[in-house]
Amino acid sequence: xxxxxxxxxxxxxxxxxxxxxxxxxxxxxxxxxxxxxxxxxxxxxxxxxxxxxxxxxxxxxxxxxxxxxxxxxxxxxxxxxxxxxxxxxxxxxxxxxxxxxxxxxxxxxxxxxxxxxxxxxxxxxxxxxxxxxxxxxxxxxxxxxxxxxxxxxxxxxxxxxxxxxxxxxxxxxxxxxxxxxxxxxxxxxxxxxxxxxxxxxxxxxxxxxxxxxxxxxxxxxxxxxxxxxxxxxxxxxxxxxxxxxxxxxxxxxxxxxxxxxxxxxxxxxxxxxx
Numbered sequence: 404x405x406x407x408x409x410x411x412x413x414x415x416x417x418x419x420x421x422x423x424x425x426x427x428x429x430x431x432x433x434x435x436x437x438x439x440x441x442x443x444x445x446x447x448x449x450x451x452x453x454x455x456x457x458x459x460x461x462x463x464x465x466x467x468x469x470x471x472x473x474x475x476x477x478x479x480x481x482x483x484x485x486x487x488x489x490x491x492x493x494x495x496x497x498x499x500x501x502x503x504x505x506x507x508x509x510x511x512x513x514x515x516x517x518x519x520x521x522x523x524x525x526x527x528x529x530x531x532x533x534x535x536x537x538x539x540x541x542x543x544x545x546x547x548x549x550x551x552x553x554x555x556x557x558x559x560x561x562x563x564x565x566x567x568x569x570x571x572x573x574x575x576x577x578x579x580x581x582x583x584x585x586x587x588x589x590x591x592x593x594x595x596x597x598x599x600x601x602x603x604x605x606x607x608x609x610x611x612x613x614x615x616x617x618x619x620x621x622x623x624x625x626x627x628x629x630x631x632x633x634x635x636x637x638x639x640x641x642x643x644x645x646x647x648x649x650x651x652x653x654x655x656x657x658x659x660x661x662x663x664x665x666x667x668x669x670x671x672x673x674x675x676x677x
Contacts, residue, residue: 407433407632411591412530412537415575418624423644425627425637430650430664433632437669438649440486441564445562446504448486450599451543453477453508454558455525458517458544462640467509474505507560510599522546533586533618536625552592555579563598563605572596573607577617580609590614637661 410417410432421428430436456473457465478501481487494502511517524545531538544556557576564572576594583591598603607613631637639656651657653664 406635409629409632410536411473412539413621413625415578418578418621419575421624421628423642424640424648425631426639426654426661427648427650428628429631429637430653430661430668431557434665434668436648436650439498440490441647442490442492442500443561444547445481445484445486445492446500446507448506449477449481449500450468450507450560451526451558452480454511454543457508457511458525460519462518462520465520467512470512471505471548474508477504477534491552495633507599510602511597513602514597514599514604518547519549520544521548529579529582529586531582533581533585534622534625538578538582538585538621540575540579540582542582545583548593553583553587553589554593554595554605555583555591556595556597559596559598560600561634563601563603569605571607574617576607577609577613578621581614581621584614 407429413558417428420431431438453470453474456476457470460469478497483496487493487497515558515674524542524543527542529540529542542555543558546554546556548554555576557579573594573596576596580591580594583589591609594607594609598604639654641656644650645654645656648654650664650668651659653659653661653668655661
């Protein structure tokens with residue numbers, strides 16, 4: 404088995420990928436195999452872009468008319484997007500996708516009074532050093548409340564989790580809270596997940612205890628990734644997510660050979676849809 408150099412950066416998506424299935428993490432993050440987009444991921448990216456356009460306006464502009472204009476601007480941008488073309492989301496399919504995005508974006512207006520939102524960063528790229536690794540993330544919306552305290556808001560276009568899975572869903576925004584603490588030397592006082600499909604909002608307040616837990620979790624995940632890289636052994640983790648995995652043909656759980664993926668699978672930057 405080949406050993407790998409441990410990654411020097413970690414993000415919520417990389418952490419999630421490794422915890423979901425170490426072998427799939429290896430295929431995507433270390434071997435650089437092409438993990439093709441899905442209509443769901445493209446839809447999510449498009450809605451995020453529309454909301455970014457929307458909240459860039461002044462408080463007096465944040466109404467339904469501006470939201471429609473923001474969606475129109477986003478659709479113009481994405482009509483010839485690489486992922487849209489890869490999935491052949493053109494013509495009537497693009498029209499349908501645009502209508503779905505518009506509905507999701509408009510739902511955000513039911514969830515809060517946008518004129519009260521005071522964003523200081525939209526799709527904000529942020530990074531900080533932690534225990535020898537660079538933590539990176541993109542915060543959908545960083546804002547200040549009426550008391551000038553930091554609030555982190557993350558948009559979600561998928562299904563809202565049940566009560567027993569809320570803690571797991573909040574892991575990403577706790578990661579962002581740690582980033583803000585290290586980058587700005589300031590604690591976020593509220594973390595929000597806005598599920599625009601169901602118009603549900605999950606809110607929590609980070610504490611020294613949750614920040615400490617996030618640090619311990621990061622340390623443990625980084626150690627596990629480093630050990631897997633050193634040994635070359637990346638375990639499989641069979642779950643309901645397997646039916647959505649694009650690497651299952653080379654997974655031992657389904658009779659595949661991981662080494663063949665290095666020969667047969669296209670690389671990440673491939674533009675072929677075959």
